[in-house]
Amino acid sequence: MRGPHAVALAALVALTTACGSTATADAPPSSSAPAATASPTTPPGPAVPDVPVADAGLGSLPAPAPAPVRLVIPDLGLDMPIDAVGVEEDGTMEIPQDADRAGWYRYGPAPASPEGATVVAAHVDSWTTGIGPFSRLRDVPAGARVEVTTSDGVVHAYVVRDVTQVPKSDAPVEQWFDRTGAPRIVLVTCGGAFDREVGHYADNVAVTADPVVDAAGG
Numbered sequence: 001m002r003g004p005h006a007v008a009l010a011a012l013v014a015l016t017t018a019c020g021s022t023a024t025a026d027a028p029p030s031s032s033a034p035a036a037t038a039s040p041t042t043p044p045g046p047a048v049p050d051v052p053v054a055d056a057g058l059g060s061l062p063a064p065a066p067a068p069v070r071l072v073i074p075d076l077g078l079d080m081p082i083d084a085v086g087v088e089e090d091g092t093m094e095i096p097q098d099a100d101r102a103g104w105y106r107y108g109p110a111p112a113s114p115e116g117a118t119v120v121a122a123h124v125d126s127w128t129t130g131i132g133p134f135s136r137l138r139d140v141p142a143g144a145r146v147e148v149t150t151s152d153g154v155v156h157a158y159v160v161r162d163v164t165q166v167p168k169s170d171a172p173v174e175q176w177f178d179r180t181g182a183p184r185i186v187l188v189t190c191g192g193a194f195d196r197e198v199g200h201y202a203d204n205v206a207v208t209a210d211p212v213v214d215a216a217g218g
Contacts, residue, residue: 067104069151
């Protein structure tokens with residue numbers, strides 16, 4: 001049986017391939033921001049890139065920390081709930097099918113964790129809810145404020161470091177799902193052109209933000 005970290009890396013791949021209406025994730029969420037046009041007319045299907053899988057025991061899991069429950073980016077007018085998600089039976093990362101809800105990868109770091117990347121992903125659009133808030137991620141400016149509220153009521157403030165859009169095959173999933181290094185948050189979705197033949201977007205959009213020093217909960 002694969003350990004949670006191995007599953008995380010596997011789940012990461014699926015996220016890089018699934019961000020459309022019914023997209024799922026096979027590896028940690030990679031980022032991609034679509035042009036906010038309209039929902040695809042062809043059911044999206046995953047195109048999963050290969051990523052290294054490293055096994056790990058329960059001892060590698062981060063200490064329990066309050067789960068993130070709300071994400072706000074004032075500059076984008078973005079305010080959405082966050083659900084704790086895990087891994088599907090097929091090994092892909094769960095992502096809320098409702099594009100108006102984001103998913104936090106609960107096997108990785110949380111906002112209060114002392115190190116590593118907190119990964120939050122969402123579909124860019126959905127058959128039932130249309131274009132979602134994460135479709136605007138590509139437009140967030142560097143220096144913008146990101147606020148994440150955890151289940152204990154604490155607001156963790158971050159400042160956007162960079163926004164990247166890369167082909168899914170080149171997505172740096174291990175970097176996005178890194179459990180080491182300084183605390184940070186990575187927001188991921190799909191982007192680029194929608195390929196109707198394969199049923200998914202070509203790119204991933206990722207926003208990386210660092211904690212605001214001395215901010216409430218930061």
